[in-house]
Structure formats: structure tokens, C-alpha cells
Amino acid sequence: MQKLLQNLLDLQTVDIRLNDVRARLARFPKKLADSDARVAAAKADLDASKAAQLATVKDRKKYELDVESWKEKVRKYKDQTSQIKTNEAYRALQHEVQMAEDEIAKAEDRLLEQMVASEEYDRRIKASEIALKEVEQVERVQRSNVEADRALAEKELAEGNAERERAVTEIPEKILDHYDRIVKKHNGVALAEVRNEKCGACGMIVRPHVIQEMRRSESTELFHCETCTRIIYYIEPSVSSAPAAASASQASASASTSRES
Ligand SMILES: [Zn+2]
Structure with missing residues (x-):
């Protein structure tokens, strides 16, 4: 085979290898982005569980305050009993006390519901934390594999480019x-x-x-x-x-x- 053809063939061999390396390099950003997205999804899941937990804590505080304020009212009504002069006024006051006690019972029911929900959110947070740790662990390994592959591909690209430079000097x-x-x-x-x-x-x-x-x-x-x-x-x-x-x-x-x- 004539020398020029052999040189062109050598160049083609290098070019095919360079194309392959470039195609591999082009895939790395997406691989890393996919890995980031998997970690982000696990984090978002944990954040959602924490936000839900925080909301129940706020609700609980509110219901606790409700219970306290209704109890305070009951105390005041009872203090007023000694000053009552008529049966009618007494019955009205008793009625107020009964209503306040109903409200206390309602607020305590809601409080109990929130405490049950809170336990469920605690479980969810723990599960999300474990899942996040696992995902982070897996993705750390994945990421370092991708980075190692990329470093190798970069090296091959540099070698290929140097080889191409040598190959083209032989061709008019x-x-x-x-x-x-x-x-x-x-x-x-x-x-x-x-x-x-x-x-x-x-x-x-x-x-x-x-x-x-x-x-x-x-x-x-x-x-x-x-x-x-x-x-x-x-x-x-x-x-x-x-x-x-x-x-x-x-x-x-x-x-x-x-x-x-
Ligand atoms: Zn042909």
C-alpha cells in the first residue's frame, strides 16, 4: 500500500478513537446530574417529612394554649359563683362553665390527634434520614467511579490529540x-x-x-x-x-x- 494511504489510515484509526472518547466525555455531565438529582430527591423527601412534623408541632402548641385559656375561663367562672345572687344568673354561669369544658375536651382531642400524627412524622423522618444516607453513600461511590472514568477519558483524549498532531504532519x-x-x-x-x-x-x-x-x-x-x-x-x-x-x-x-x- 502506498505511504500516503497508510498515513491516512493511521489518521483514521486515531480519529475513530477520538470520536469514541469524545462521545464518552459528552455523557459524563448527564451521569453526574442524574446522580445529583437522586440525592436531591432523597433530601426533598426528608425536608417534606420535617416540614410536616413542624406543622404538627405548631398546631399542638396552639391546641395546648386553647386548653389553657379555656381552663382559665372555667376558673374565673367558678370564682364568680360566690357573688351570684339569683338562680337564673347561677344557671347562666353553669352553662358557661359547661361550654368551656366542652371546648377543653375538643381541644384535648385535637391535641391527642396531633400527638399521634407527630409520632407518625417522627417515624417518617427517621426512615427518610436512613434513605438519604443510603442514597448519599451509593451516589458517592457512583460519582467517584464517574470521575475516575472521566479522568481516564480526558487522558485518552489528550493522548489521541497528540497522536493526531503527529499523524497529520505526514499528510499534505x-x-x-x-x-x-x-x-x-x-x-x-x-x-x-x-x-x-x-x-x-x-x-x-x-x-x-x-x-x-x-x-x-x-x-x-x-x-x-x-x-x-x-x-x-x-x-x-x-x-x-x-x-x-x-x-x-x-x-x-x-x-x-x-x-x-
Ligand atoms: Zn462506498
């Missing part, structure tokens, strides 16, 4: 521009091997005279697939499979026309 600028254009058009792969007289990338037939020209040792021309326009190269088969390749090259020169890869 005009040919490099040409290569880059095909790379852009074909998702990173500009070269295709000819196998069984076909373009290894798009599968279309390569004319026998083109293959013959490619096989000439003094050939310096670059050949392209007529269909997908990739630069094509030919690797001489090993001695054992040579007869098969030779007979294959005598097959008809049916020109390919349409299919694009």
Missing part, C-alpha cells in the same frame, strides 16, 4: 482538507477497504480496472468509491487466499450506480 494539507470533508460527510469514517471488489463501507462494486490500478506498487493516485465518495484502499490478500482474489478480480465490471451509504 490539501489531502488533509479533502479527508476532513469526507469525515464530516460520513460521520467520522473517510476510508473504506475494498473487499470482494466492493466498497467495504457502502457495499457498491469497485471497477476491476480501479482495483488493478490500486494494486500497482508504483501507484500514487487516491481512488474513491464512486457511490459514497470515501477514499478506498486495497490490502493484498495473504498468499493462501491469493488465487481466490485473482479470480474474483476477473468478474464483470458491472458499474454501480445509485446506493449511498
Whole structure:
């Protein structure tokens, strides 16, 4: 194979590796964001349990005050009893006392409900705290794995870039521009091997005279697939499979026309 083609192939090998590394690097931010989101969700769950608990504490204080203030009223009514002069006034006062005691009973019922609810929220807070710790533990490991993978990928990227810089010095600028254009058009792969007289990338037939020209040792021309326009190269088969390749090259020169890869 001519030197230029070999250099282009080396460049393609580096480029394919670089594409893979870049694709891996592009996935890391989402992995880290997903990990953060899982921790945030566990935290939000704990916060919600704590907020609910706080609300019951506030309600409880209010009902405790209600109980106290109604009890205070009952005491005042009872103090007034000694000054009562008529039966009617006495009955009215008794009625007030009864109403206040009903209110005390109601407030104490609500207080009890809040205490039961509070125990439930205590349990929820404890469960949320345990869940948060577990999630944080798992995500810490996950995060450090992701960071290690990213550091490795960054290193591979730097190595790949250095290798590419070396590889391109072997290739004339005009040919490099040409290569880059095909790379852009074909998702990173500009070269295709000819196998069984076909373009290894798009599968279309390569004319026998083109293959013959490619096989000439003094050939310096670059050949392209007529269909997908990739630069094509030919690797001489090993001695054992040579007869098969030779007979294959005598097959008809049916020109390919349409299919694009
Ligand atoms: Zn092709």
C-alpha cells in the first residue's frame, strides 16, 4: 500500500478513537446530574417529612394554649359563683362553665390527634434520614467511579490529540482538507477497504480496472468509491487466499450506480 494511504489510515484509526472518547466525555455531565438529582430527591423527601412534623408541632402548641385559656375561663367562672345572687344568673354561669369544658375536651382531642400524627412524622423522618444516607453513600461511590472514568477519558483524549498532531504532519494539507470533508460527510469514517471488489463501507462494486490500478506498487493516485465518495484502499490478500482474489478480480465490471451509504 502506498505511504500516503497508510498515513491516512493511521489518521483514521486515531480519529475513530477520538470520536469514541469524545462521545464518552459528552455523557459524563448527564451521569453526574442524574446522580445529583437522586440525592436531591432523597433530601426533598426528608425536608417534606420535617416540614410536616413542624406543622404538627405548631398546631399542638396552639391546641395546648386553647386548653389553657379555656381552663382559665372555667376558673374565673367558678370564682364568680360566690357573688351570684339569683338562680337564673347561677344557671347562666353553669352553662358557661359547661361550654368551656366542652371546648377543653375538643381541644384535648385535637391535641391527642396531633400527638399521634407527630409520632407518625417522627417515624417518617427517621426512615427518610436512613434513605438519604443510603442514597448519599451509593451516589458517592457512583460519582467517584464517574470521575475516575472521566479522568481516564480526558487522558485518552489528550493522548489521541497528540497522536493526531503527529499523524497529520505526514499528510499534505490539501489531502488533509479533502479527508476532513469526507469525515464530516460520513460521520467520522473517510476510508473504506475494498473487499470482494466492493466498497467495504457502502457495499457498491469497485471497477476491476480501479482495483488493478490500486494494486500497482508504483501507484500514487487516491481512488474513491464512486457511490459514497470515501477514499478506498486495497490490502493484498495473504498468499493462501491469493488465487481466490485473482479470480474474483476477473468478474464483470458491472458499474454501480445509485446506493449511498
Ligand atoms: Zn462506498
